[in-house]
Amino acid sequence: MAQQQSQQAQQHPIRLYMVVWGLLFVLSACSYLVDYLGMQSYTRWSLIIAFMLLKAGLIIAIFMHMAWERLILIYAILLPPVLVLVFTALMVSESNYTLFARETFLGGGS
Structure with a gap:
């Protein structure tokens, strides 16, 4: 019984992965939009690094299952x-x- 509950706890809904995939897509689009709009200097690099860190955090937390460790x-x-x-x-x-x-x-x- 306890083993069955622990196996159920490790199952994550596909909707979670699809939402994270969508967020990664939006963050990547925002990162490209920074270049497209021609932002320069510290604003450009700050936004690109912020989007990069957000994407890395999502990947680590969800796809590498660190949120449940x-x-x-x-x-x-x-x-x-x-x-x-x-x-x-x-x-x-x-x-x-x-x-x-x-x-x-x-x-x-x-």
Whole structure:
């Protein structure tokens, strides 16, 4: 009886996958629309990255079944990339400070 209930819990309706597929299609269309409308600079890249992250999140959550996994497994998969992004942001801020200090105290190379 318990085994039958656990097997039923793993069955996901096809409607869920079709809705996610539709959302992925819409997000991809929005991503192409950013280029089509000719957006430039930070707005363009911000929108493209936002749409990319939304699509990746949908794929990970639904098609890779992460939405139904234990919290520790989610942390084991999602925490390392988040930490890499945090450490990268720290390195970027430090490099900006280093560049500023070099230009200030050693003189800018003209």
